[in-house]
Amino acid sequence: MTILPFFLWSLLKVIVVTVVMLMSVAYTVLLERKLVGRIQNRWGPSRVGPFGLLQPLVDGAKLFLKEDIVPTAVYKPLYLISPVIALGCALISIAVVPFGSPTVTGPGGFHFFEISDVNIGLLVILGITSIGVYGIALSGWSSNNKYSLLGSLRSSAQLISYELALGLSLVGVVLRAGSLNLREIVESQGAHGIFTWNLFGGFQFVAFFIYLMAAYAETNRSPFDLPEAESELTAGYHTEYSSMKFAMFFMAEYGNMITVGCVATLLFLGGWTSPFGNLIPLPQNILVLALLPIFWFVLKVFSFLFLYVWVRGTLPRFRYDQLMNFGWCYLMPLAILNIVATSLWLAYK
Amino acid sequence: MHLILFIVFAGFCVAGAVNLLIQTHPINSALSLIVVMTSLAVLYLLLGAEFLAVAQVIVYAGAIMVLFTFVVMLLNAGREERTLGSRAAMVVGFPAVVALLAVAATVILHTQGLGTAAMHDGITSTQELSTVLFTKLLLPFEVTSVLILIAILGAVALARPGDGERTPSE
């Protein structure tokens, strides 16, 4: 494809994926509120629109119209830029995630269902997660507030500690697939449906649980959400933020959840491949071939988010020293053992 | 395409480095250095070193600079001042460095046999890198991991408060 049509098609893909991502972030908030409500034996938001489905729109309008209070003694440049960093990093990592089957291609092998096909896609996501720590660290310091500083330092220390366990747990999957390219990792799992997904057939369930717990810590979610605990730290690193900037931090947290869910489905749950493998013959209609893998992908990400919210509604939070102890003394050695076990098994085969 | 990307990101590098020198508060210098490092990661990508580019972002910009930022935030030493020493250093230092840069630039520009870098040049795959790293250069790799272990022990031992002392943040 020549450069101008390629550029325009890529721009279209970027716009579509960004819009879908932002809508998903908004509706993940609604999902969480309704699920936590049901866990706690109440309805959750149900007044705005049928089943409360218009609640995110109304919430967005509320946050947008609130007064934007900027305290006088904050360090303005960093105060203004840290929500941008947080939200930007949460949205950028979707750029390397393939969400549909690569068999349906456009002219010149143009992939419709991923924004960019990078050979090191998995490392790019880890790198962007590392940069996302700055959004939190700088926001707490620039707010010129004891509680914000403490919350942001705790949160950043938690994030960088669990990044290790996160990265190490993914090495087992990379060893099996032999590539860091996310598309190739998914394609190495598609052979027999659910039995060759890395979670089951690849025996990576230990890695999956390590990844799950590291992901909960990375996104500052229960049971590792002490940096945001109201009873301890007022609101942690986003105490001094109001209106749109607070909304950006909020969106960044849910955006990170979705990204982590996408990575988990790609690496452990088989990405866009169907759980039935090749058992059910599909009609060779191009629309079905294009849309059905996306449906499976979305279903898996949705179930991952469901698990996230379920854990939030059920488990109490960890104390900070228990959290750090868990990450360094238990998860990291377990992840290293997983790498050793996987490589021994692969060498034996 | 390669030319525009090189000029833009080399501009970011130089601008970030100059900003590091101009700013008085160390947090601004730290953020400028992060900009330099991420632009350098893009330049590594342009030279075909994709694993190094991502390692630069993860290790340098995402871990080492986070350490620097933490120390600046915790120690909170504030802006620096113009002293006699800094004026003397500027008078002596600038000409010396300009001379050094002139010599280096002359040598570089007169070198024969340097090629060009283009967009269609091959990318060094991670597999090639790891094949050499884990076969021919295995000993330096293992020694580096022991070095990092020693550094961790040293950092923990040095930064721990002594008996009866309190950390600066208390």
Next chain:
Amino acid sequence: MNSEFVQMLQQDVPLSWYLLLSAVLFSLGIVGFLIKRNLITVFMSIELMLNGVNLSFVTFAHQWHAVKGQIFVFFVMMVAAAEAAVGLAIIIAVFRARATLAVDRIDLMKL
């Protein structure tokens, strides 16, 4: 679009430009090391120097298609990480003893 301009934009970048950028970054690092008065900023200039050198290693690795150049950069990054950890711990210890980070006030062994 002027086709000459487009032609010029699609040229390759001579590797000497990368080496020049590396020299510029290295010299800016030296300037920072000499003129800055805050201990942490001096340390950051050292990191800038290391990065400048890394760029020239990668450039030559591209020139000679030698993967060992890139592996050396990898080792430089690891050593820089170790050095940053220990150096910052030393800075914290110095701050605890002197209560200042100004280079001009930490230049004597006597308190």
